[in-house]
Amino acid sequence: MYSAIILKEWLKTRRVFFLGLILSLLIAAYAILTMNSVIKTFGVVSIWLNMLLKDASMVDVVTYLPLAIGVALGVAQMAPEMSHKRLKLTLHLPYPNMKLIALMLSTGIIEIFVISVIQMAVIAVYDLTIMHPYLVGRVMLTMLPWYLAGFLGYMFTAAICLEGTWRMRILLALPSIAILMTLFMQSGVMAAYNRMLLIIILLIIWVAVLSFGSIIRFKEGLQD
Amino acid sequence: MSEPVISVKNLTQRYGKGRIIYKDLSFDVPKGRILGLLGKNGTGKTTTINILMGYLKPQAGECRIFGESITEMRPETRARIALLIEGHVQYAFMTIEQIERFYSRFYPKWNKDAYYELMHKLHVSPNQHISTMSCGQRSQVALGLILAQNADLLVLDDFSLGLDPGYRRLFVEYLQDYAKAQDKTVFMTSHIIQDLERLIDDCIIMDYGRILTQTSVNDLMRDFSRYTFTFDGGKLPDLTDGDTGLINQSLIGREAEFYTFKPRQEVEQILTAKGLSTPDLERRPMTLEDAFIGLTGKY
Amino acid sequence: MKRFYYITFTLLCIAVLSWVLPWLVSLCFPQSDRDPFVGFSPVNDKFIVSLATETGEPGKVEYKIWDVDPVTGETTTTYTTEERDSLLPEIYANQLASKGLMPDSLNGVEMTMHNIRRNRWMFNSQPRNLNRTVPHLYPLMESMPKRFDLENPTVALYLPGEVQVIDMGTNSIDTLKTRRFAKMFADRGFVFPAKEASANVTVRKAYDNGYLLIDANNDLYHLKMQANRPSMARIDHPADITPAHVFVLENADRALYGIVTTLEGRTFVIARDDYYSLIELPGVVFNPETDRMTIIKNLFSWVIKVNDGDKSTWTALSSDDLSLIGTYSYEYPANTLDIIEPWIFPFTTSFTTGNDYHVYPRIADFSWRAVFLNIVLALILAVVLKRRESKCVWPKLIVTVIFGIFAFIPLILKLK
Numbered sequence: 001m002y003s004a005i006i007l008k009e010w011l012k013t014r015r016v017f018f019l020g021l022i023l024s025l026l027i028a029a030y031a032i033l034t035m036n037s038v039i040k041t042f043g044v045v046s047i048w049l050n051m052l053l054k055d056a057s058m059v060d061v062v063t064y065l066p067l068a069i070g071v072a073l074g075v076a077q078m079a080p081e082m083s084h085k086r087l088k089l090t091l092h093l094p095y096p097n098m099k100l101i102a103l104m105l106s107t108g109i110i111e112i113f114v115i116s117v118i119q120m121a122v123i124a125v126y127d128l129t130i131m132h133p134y135l136v137g138r139v140m141l142t143m144l145p146w147y148l149a150g151f152l153g154y155m156f157t158a159a160i161c162l163e164g165t166w167r168m169r170i171l172l173a174l175p176s177i178a179i180l181m182t183l184f185m186q187s188g189v190m191a192a193y194n195r196m197l198l199i200i201i202l203l204i205i206w207v208a209v210l211s212f213g214s215i216i217r218f219k220e221g222l223q224d
Numbered sequence: 225m226s227e228p229v230i231s232v233k234n235l236t237q238r239y240g241k242g243r244i245i246y247k248d249l250s251f252d253v254p255k256g257r258i259l260g261l262l263g264k265n266g267t268g269k270t271t272t273i274n275i276l277m278g279y280l281k282p283q284a285g286e287c288r289i290f291g292e293s294i295t296e297m298r299p300e301t302r303a304r305i306a307l308l309i310e311g312h313v314q315y316a317f318m319t320i321e322q323i324e325r326f327y328s329r330f331y332p333k334w335n336k337d338a339y340y341e342l343m344h345k346l347h348v349s350p351n352q353h354i355s356t357m358s359c360g361q362r363s364q365v366a367l368g369l370i371l372a373q374n375a376d377l378l379v380l381d382d383f384s385l386g387l388d389p390g391y392r393r394l395f396v397e398y399l400q401d402y403a404k405a406q407d408k409t410v411f412m413t414s415h416i417i418q419d420l421e422r423l424i425d426d427c428i429i430m431d432y433g434r435i436l437t438q439t440s441v442n443d444l445m446r447d448f449s450r451y452t453f454t455f456d457g458g459k460l461p462d463l464t465d466g467d468t469g470l471i472n473q474s475l476i477g478r479e480a481e482f483y484t485f486k487p488r489q490e491v492e493q494i495l496t497a498k499g500l501s502t503p504d505l506e507r508r509p510m511t512l513e514d515a516f517i518g519l520t521g522k523y
Numbered sequence: 524m525k526r527f528y529y530i531t532f533t534l535l536c537i538a539v540l541s542w543v544l545p546w547l548v549s550l551c552f553p554q555s556d557r558d559p560f561v562g563f564s565p566v567n568d569k570f571i572v573s574l575a576t577e578t579g580e581p582g583k584v585e586y587k588i589w590d591v592d593p594v595t596g597e598t599t600t601t602y603t604t605e606e607r608d609s610l611l612p613e614i615y616a617n618q619l620a621s622k623g624l625m626p627d628s629l630n631g632v633e634m635t636m637h638n639i640r641r642n643r644w645m646f647n648s649q650p651r652n653l654n655r656t657v658p659h660l661y662p663l664m665e666s667m668p669k670r671f672d673l674e675n676p677t678v679a680l681y682l683p684g685e686v687q688v689i690d691m692g693t694n695s696i697d698t699l700k701t702r703r704f705a706k707m708f709a710d711r712g713f714v715f716p717a718k719e720a721s722a723n724v725t726v727r728k729a730y731d732n733g734y735l736l737i738d739a740n741n742d743l744y745h746l747k748m749q750a751n752r753p754s755m756a757r758i759d760h761p762a763d764i765t766p767a768h769v770f771v772l773e774n775a776d777r778a779l780y781g782i783v784t785t786l787e788g789r790t791f792v793i794a795r796d797d798y799y800s801l802i803e804l805p806g807v808v809f810n811p812e813t814d815r816m817t818i819i820k821n822l823f824s825w826v827i828k829v830n831d832g833d834k835s836t837w838t839a840l841s842s843d844d845l846s847l848i849g850t851y852s853y854e855y856p857a858n859t860l861d862i863i864e865p866w867i868f869p870f871t872t873s874f875t876t877g878n879d880y881h882v883y884p885r886i887a888d889f890s891w892r893a894v895f896l897n898i899v900l901a902l903i904l905a906v907v908l909k910r911r912e913s914k915c916v917w918p919k920l921i922v923t924v925i926f927g928i929f930a931f932i933p934l935i936l937k938l939k
Contacts (some may be wrong), residue, residue, distance in 0.1 A: 004329035011317055045677060048691045052658050052679070053724055084313040088279055094303035094330050098524070132689055134660055134681065141656075172532070178539040180536060182874050186882050191656040195883040196874075206531065213528020219295075221280030222939060 001095050002103055009077060009107035017111045017148040021067035023148045024119040031059045044130050051135055055190045059123055063187070066119075066150030067180065070112055070122045074157025077108050082161055087218060101162075101215055108154055116147040138191050145193040148200045149183040152207070156180070159210030164223035172210065179203070182190060227291060228252035228275065229377050234296070235285035237271055244433050245271055249285070251428055252440050258403055258410040260420040262516055263430030269413045270310070271431075273381045277413065289377065296352035303331055306375035310382045312366040320365065331373050339372035342398070360391035361387060367395055370409040371402055378403070380412035382513050384419050392416070396423050423513040429519050436519050439445060447485050448515050453495075453502040455480040468494050472521050483518035491522055529938065537926050537935035538872065538884070545864065545871040545888075552860035558830070559853055562608040563839040565629055565823035569593065570837065570851045571602070571610050593839055593849020613639050613821040632822055639822060642842075644774040646782070646818040648811050653768060654879030659683070659717075661723050662691070666731040666747040666754075673726040678748075680704070680734075682717045700751065702894040707753040714739040721769045721781070728773045735740075735769035735781045735793070738850065743769065745780060745799065758799040764789060768811045774820075784811050790847075806838045813878060824848065865890035869897060869927045897927035904935055911937070 035058050038047060052058040080086040092098050118142060127136040157178035163169045186192040193200075201223065230253035237245045245268040253259045263269050268430070274280035275287055278294040287294050292301050315323055320343055328334040343350075346361050354365055363383070370378060378399075384392050400423050403410050414420050421429070427444065429436040437444065455478060463470045463482055473482040484491060488502050488507065510518070559574040570591040588602040590610075608615035612625060616639050619625040626634050662676040678697055681687040688700035688707050705757075718737040720813040733747030733754075743758035743766050743939045749901040760766060765786040772779045780793040783801065790809045791801040803830075807827050809816050815830045825840040833855065839848040866873070910918045922930045 001329050007322075008315065008318075008326055010717070011315075013320065028377070045675060046445050048679065049662060049675060049724070052660060052662055080315070080515050084311060085279075086276065086313055086315065088307070089313065089315065092302060092305070092307050094299040097301055108268065130694055131691075132660060132679070132681065132694065135658070138604045138656075138658060164460075171936060171938070175532075175535040175539040177630075179535065180541060182882070182884075185875050186880060189655065189880045190658075192346055192880050192882050194656055195881055195928065199883065207535075209524070209527050209531045212524050213531070216525045216528070219279060219281070221274065223279075 001093075003189060005093075005095065005100060005103050005105050009104055012080055013073055013077045013108065013111060016069070016072050016100070017115070020073065020111075020115050021118065024069070024206045027061055028119050028122040029117035030063050030199055031123060034058065034061070036131070039130065048131060048135065051131070051138070055188060057139050057190050059139060059143060060187070062119070062123075062143060062183065063146050066112070066116060066147045067183075070152070070154035071116060071157045073108055073111060074154045074161060076103065078161030079156050082164075082172050085223065087162070087215075091215070091219065092154065097215060097219075098212060101211055102208075105155070105158060105211060109151060109159065112150050112154055116150060141191040141194060144197060145183050145200065148197070148204065149180055151204045152200065153180055153181070155204055155207045155211070159207065159214050162211050162214040162218070164214070164218040166224055168214075168217070168222070173193065181205070226255055228254050230411060231288045231291075232272075232276075233286045233288075233342050235272075235275065235282050235287060237268065237275070237280075237282055242315050243285055246430070246433055246435070249435060251435070253407050253411055253426075256407045258400075258412070258423055259428065260424035261411070261413045261428050262370065262420070264520055265415070267430040267432055270381065272316060273379065273411075273413060276379055277381075290476045294345045299356075304376040306370040306373045306378045308366055308370060308380040308383055310376070311385055311480060312359070312363040312457055314354055314362065314366050314369065314382070316362075317353070317437065319351050319353050321350040321363070323354065323369065327369055331375075331376040335372045338366040338374075338402075342368040342371065359386045359389060363387055363391055363395060366450050367398060371398070372445065374406075376408060378408060378410045378412070378509045380410065382415060384414045384416045392419055399423065417513040417516050418511070427512075429516060445510065445512070445516055448483065448510075448518065449485075449488075450481065450483050450510050450514060450518055451491060452481050452508055453500075453505045454478050461500070463494070465497060468498075470494065472518055478514060483515075532938070533922070533930065533933045537929045540929040540932055541868070541870060541872040541886070541926075542874065542884075545868055545873075546631070547863065548867070549732055549860055550653040550877060552858060552863070554858055554860065556830075558835050561823045561828065561851060561853075562611040562819075562835040563826050563837075563848065564590070566612070567823075568612050568848070570839065570849070571607055572851070573604075573607060581715050591851050593851070596851070613643065613823070614819075628821065630861055641775055642820075642822045644772075644818075644820050646770070646816070646820075648770060648773065648816040650812055650815065651880055653811055654881065656881075659718050660689070661722065661734065663688075663748050664722075664724060664731045664733070665749075666733055673728065673731055674772065676724060680720075682715065682720070684715045684881045704753045707755045711744060711755045712742075712753075713744060719769060721771050723771055723773055729775055730773060730777070732771050732773050733773050733887055735783075736933070737766050737769060743783065743793075743794075747878075756791060756799060758801070760791075760934050763787070764791075770811075784809060791849070797860050804838070804845060805841060806840075806850055808836070810892065818883070864888065865892045867893060867896060869893040869929075870924070893927050894924070897924045900928060900931040904931060907935060 029173060034045060050058065081090055090100065111181065120143060124136055124140060127139055148186065160169050161174060162170050235249040236247045239245060245481050260431050261272060263517065266436060271280065275282050276294065278297065281295065290301050290304060292298065318326060324336065324339050342364055346364055348357065348361060354362060385397055387395065395420055415428045424441055426440045428438045455475060460473065460475045460480055469486045470482045470484045473480065492505065495505070526830065557575060561570045562571050564571050567590065570593060571588065572591055573586050573588045575586055575627065578585050586604055588607045589598050590600050591598055608618045609624060612619055614626065616636060620636060627676055628634055648711045659682065661680040663680050665679050666675060668674050677691055678700060679689045681689055686701060686705040688697045688704050690697040715855065716737060720734050720736045720901055722734045733745065736744040736746055738744065743760055745758055746757045747754045747882060766783050767786045768784045770782040772781045778795055780795060781801065783791045783793060788808060788810060790804045790807045792804065794800045794802050804827060807829065809829045813831060817828045819826045821842065823842050825842060827838045827840065829836050834852055836850055836852045838850045840846065841848055857860060868888065869890060870886050872886050873883055882923055901920045904923050905916065905920055908919065919934050
């Protein structure tokens with residue numbers, strides 16, 4: 001049964017998944033080409049010095065992409081459930097409701113994870129050819145909160161979409177936007193979020209509660 | 225007698241904390257019967273269906289299906305219930321083939337042939353997305369899935385919505401054959417009562433805040449009658465006054481009309497007591513729709 | 524699960540509101556903590572304080588200028604801007620020279636532009652530059668470049684527990700240099716891991732002083748690369764101090780290697796003469812992790828400004844022997860926001876501060892005074908919840924008493 005559920009989620013999200021993946025690869029390629037042209041003009045040392053002295057990660061172009069992918073994936077996955085109250089069909093499936101929602105969220109999380117890891121890997125592999133592993137680690141630490149924003153954005157979007165009333169959707173959206181904003185402060189500083197990474201990861205797990213709660217509210221009849 | 229498939233006890237529901245939709249609504253649906261829930265708009269048909277499907281928590285009362293409370297229903301029990309959501313909604317992002325394969329994983333008694341038999345009549349390709357189909361075609365997909373699920377109870381919310389007469393007829397015929405042959409229990413609503421007449425065994429007719437009647441269609445058509453007589457004397461006296469059991473009287477031109485559950489003999493006595501001479505009193509034939517209007521009134 | 528949902532929603536709102544509301548309130552009360560400019564006059568041996576004040580007209584400011592006796596703290600005279608320029612001839616040298624008002628000599632010292640410039644330097648330190656995830660990879664400049672002009676570094680030091688000299692161009696270890704540097708570190712007794720390494724890696728300076736390092740034993744070292752070879756010195760320091768931070772100086776007068784601050788709160792300069800002698804800057808209380816510092820060194824005096832966020836303190840030292848002349852403090856007047864905020868908010872949350880480059884939630888500004896408002900809000904909530912016949916009233920009221928307005932807003936919302 002769970003393979004059928006995963007297939008259903010995949011059918012809804014595959015377009016956004018591939019679009020996100022292609023976009024991620026294009027953006028990664030753009031970042032790499034930019035670095036290449038800097039190297040051709042100023043030499044590879046200038047990349048090192050920019051990173052060490054000016055905190056330029058050289059991958060700023062990636063910043064908002066994971067968030068956009070996370071939100072788009074959440075909408076692609078959950079909006080069809082809510083249009084025409086299709087969620088009624090899903091919740092009627094002879095499968096435990098909470099397990100079913102967990103499975104749906106896991107599918108989305110895994111898709112975002114795959115896109116993120118592929119993009120990170122492409123950038124890391126290139127970076128390793130031109131700079132010290134320590135610096136590559138720093139670039140990855142700089143990018144990590146952006147990817148986590150993708151996961152968190154997805155979780156918030158899922159909860160907001162699964163919520164049955166517009167009033168509560170807006171009430172959920174406001175703190176969600178504010179919390180996502182905190183992940184994009186101090187741009188232009190590398191590895192500024194090291195002390196917050198664990199908090200973000202715990203938050204991603206915690207806000208899954210909102211999706212489950214939205215479902216319970218839906219089943220109680222709190223729908224527009 | 226075996227346990228009813230659906231058992232509703234003392235259901236009370238309001239709009240928020242305001243107007244009562246109904247109070248202490250109780251009814252049973254026995255196994256093997258097709259029951260239609262009839263009522264005008266706003267009498268709580270959809271509310272009742274939503275409660276039965278488990279998508280609305282009643283403010284008071286209990287609702288059990290196959291002996292289980294719907295709020296804590298086991299998945300295995302859910303597998304015995306087939307749902308048709310208003311508007312024949314299905315997973316529109318799937319194709320004819322995908323959706324069949326999807327549902328087949330969930331239902332142990334899945335009957336693939338029942339689904340494809342219906343699909344072949346539609347002349348659609350297995351790879352066609354449901355989102356690209358007409359409303360009528362979609363209704364057949366939804367019906368095919370319900371038939372294939374081979375459930376013991378079918379809950380159908382307004383199956384006729386958006387369908388042209390051909391598809392409505394097709395739907396009714398298929399459903400009737402299926403339900404009768406397989407001894408299925410069906411709970412359904414429709415805003416087109418004509419469709420139900422050929423289909424349902426029992427009906428519940430709802431008015432604002434209460435049940436008007438719950439009976440078998442045969443009994444209703446036997447016991448509930450429309451009478452007409454010619455009236456020339458200006459203003460028709462109030463026949464409903466004084467617990468007479470006559471309802472919904474009207475006078476169109478010279479023809480007076482009323483409805484009642486009372487036998488003809490009693491009706492004649494009541495009319496005489498009201499000082500009316502009605503030599504041409506006549507019981508008129510009725511359709512279920514006429515009976516519905518007779519019970520609920522035109523307004 | 525449903526209760527967990529509402530608790531989660533409320534907590535998210537509390538977290539967000541404790542960050543957003545104080546920020547919105549601060550927008551309503553724009554702060555203008557403008558520091559006065561303070562110089563030390565070699566003419567009358569007093570602090571000269573210039574404070575810019577808003578005139579009301581946009582973009583136009585007026586100056587209030589007065590003197591402060593470095594010993595008694597008394598003010599005797601106020602000045603015009605022209606009078607101030609003459610009192611601070613080293614600072615306003617250009618203005619004086621253009622008007623032909625520069626004296627030929629002062630206190631027996633020749634007042635030429637050349638002499639003034641050669642003996643003048645500035646130093647700045649901000650907590651943000653220390654409070655960040657510093658990369659532990661140190662680009663190393665060549666201190667004796669072949670063509671005299673400084674060039675960008677080509678190698679970087681990586682000190683994870685040993686010395687590695689990385690050739691940045693090829694992204695590989697330079698084995699020859701690594702061997703040479705490792706030997707030098709071992710010879711000088713450097714103990715890994717390095718606690719701090721400071722340098723000014725830029726070609727826009729007159730010469731290169733390399734790195735000042737603090738090792739695991741809290742010992743000070745000076746490292747340079749000269750002609751591709753390491754040059755390293757261990758800098759002795761008094762036993763009663765523990766070096767905490769180092770700053771390299773590359774001033775035109777070449778008199779100093781850098782500045783050292785200690786865990787004990789003392790500040791020293793490392794002088795070039797007499798082989799790395801540490802000279803204390805008397806009267807200076809400076810913690811580079813929390814305070815901003817500006818040093819303006821001139822012909823006759825050093826004026827060291829330390830700002831700890833609440834007040835600024837200027838210390839004047841004699842340029843001759845770094846002896847203390849006097850200090851002057853300026854405290855910001857309390858603004859409306861500082862007065863109002865503790866009455867409204869039981870605490871505030873922020874993710875960034877001006878003192879570091881980290882982002883993480885910091886809960887601060889705890890205030891018991893907000894409890895009055897909290898109780899009022901809880902009472903209002905009690906009335907509203909009673910009218911709505913809500914469940915779980917007491918926990919909501921307790922949460923409101925603790926979290927005040929941050930909890931009141933989400934709890935008063937009707938979520939059903």
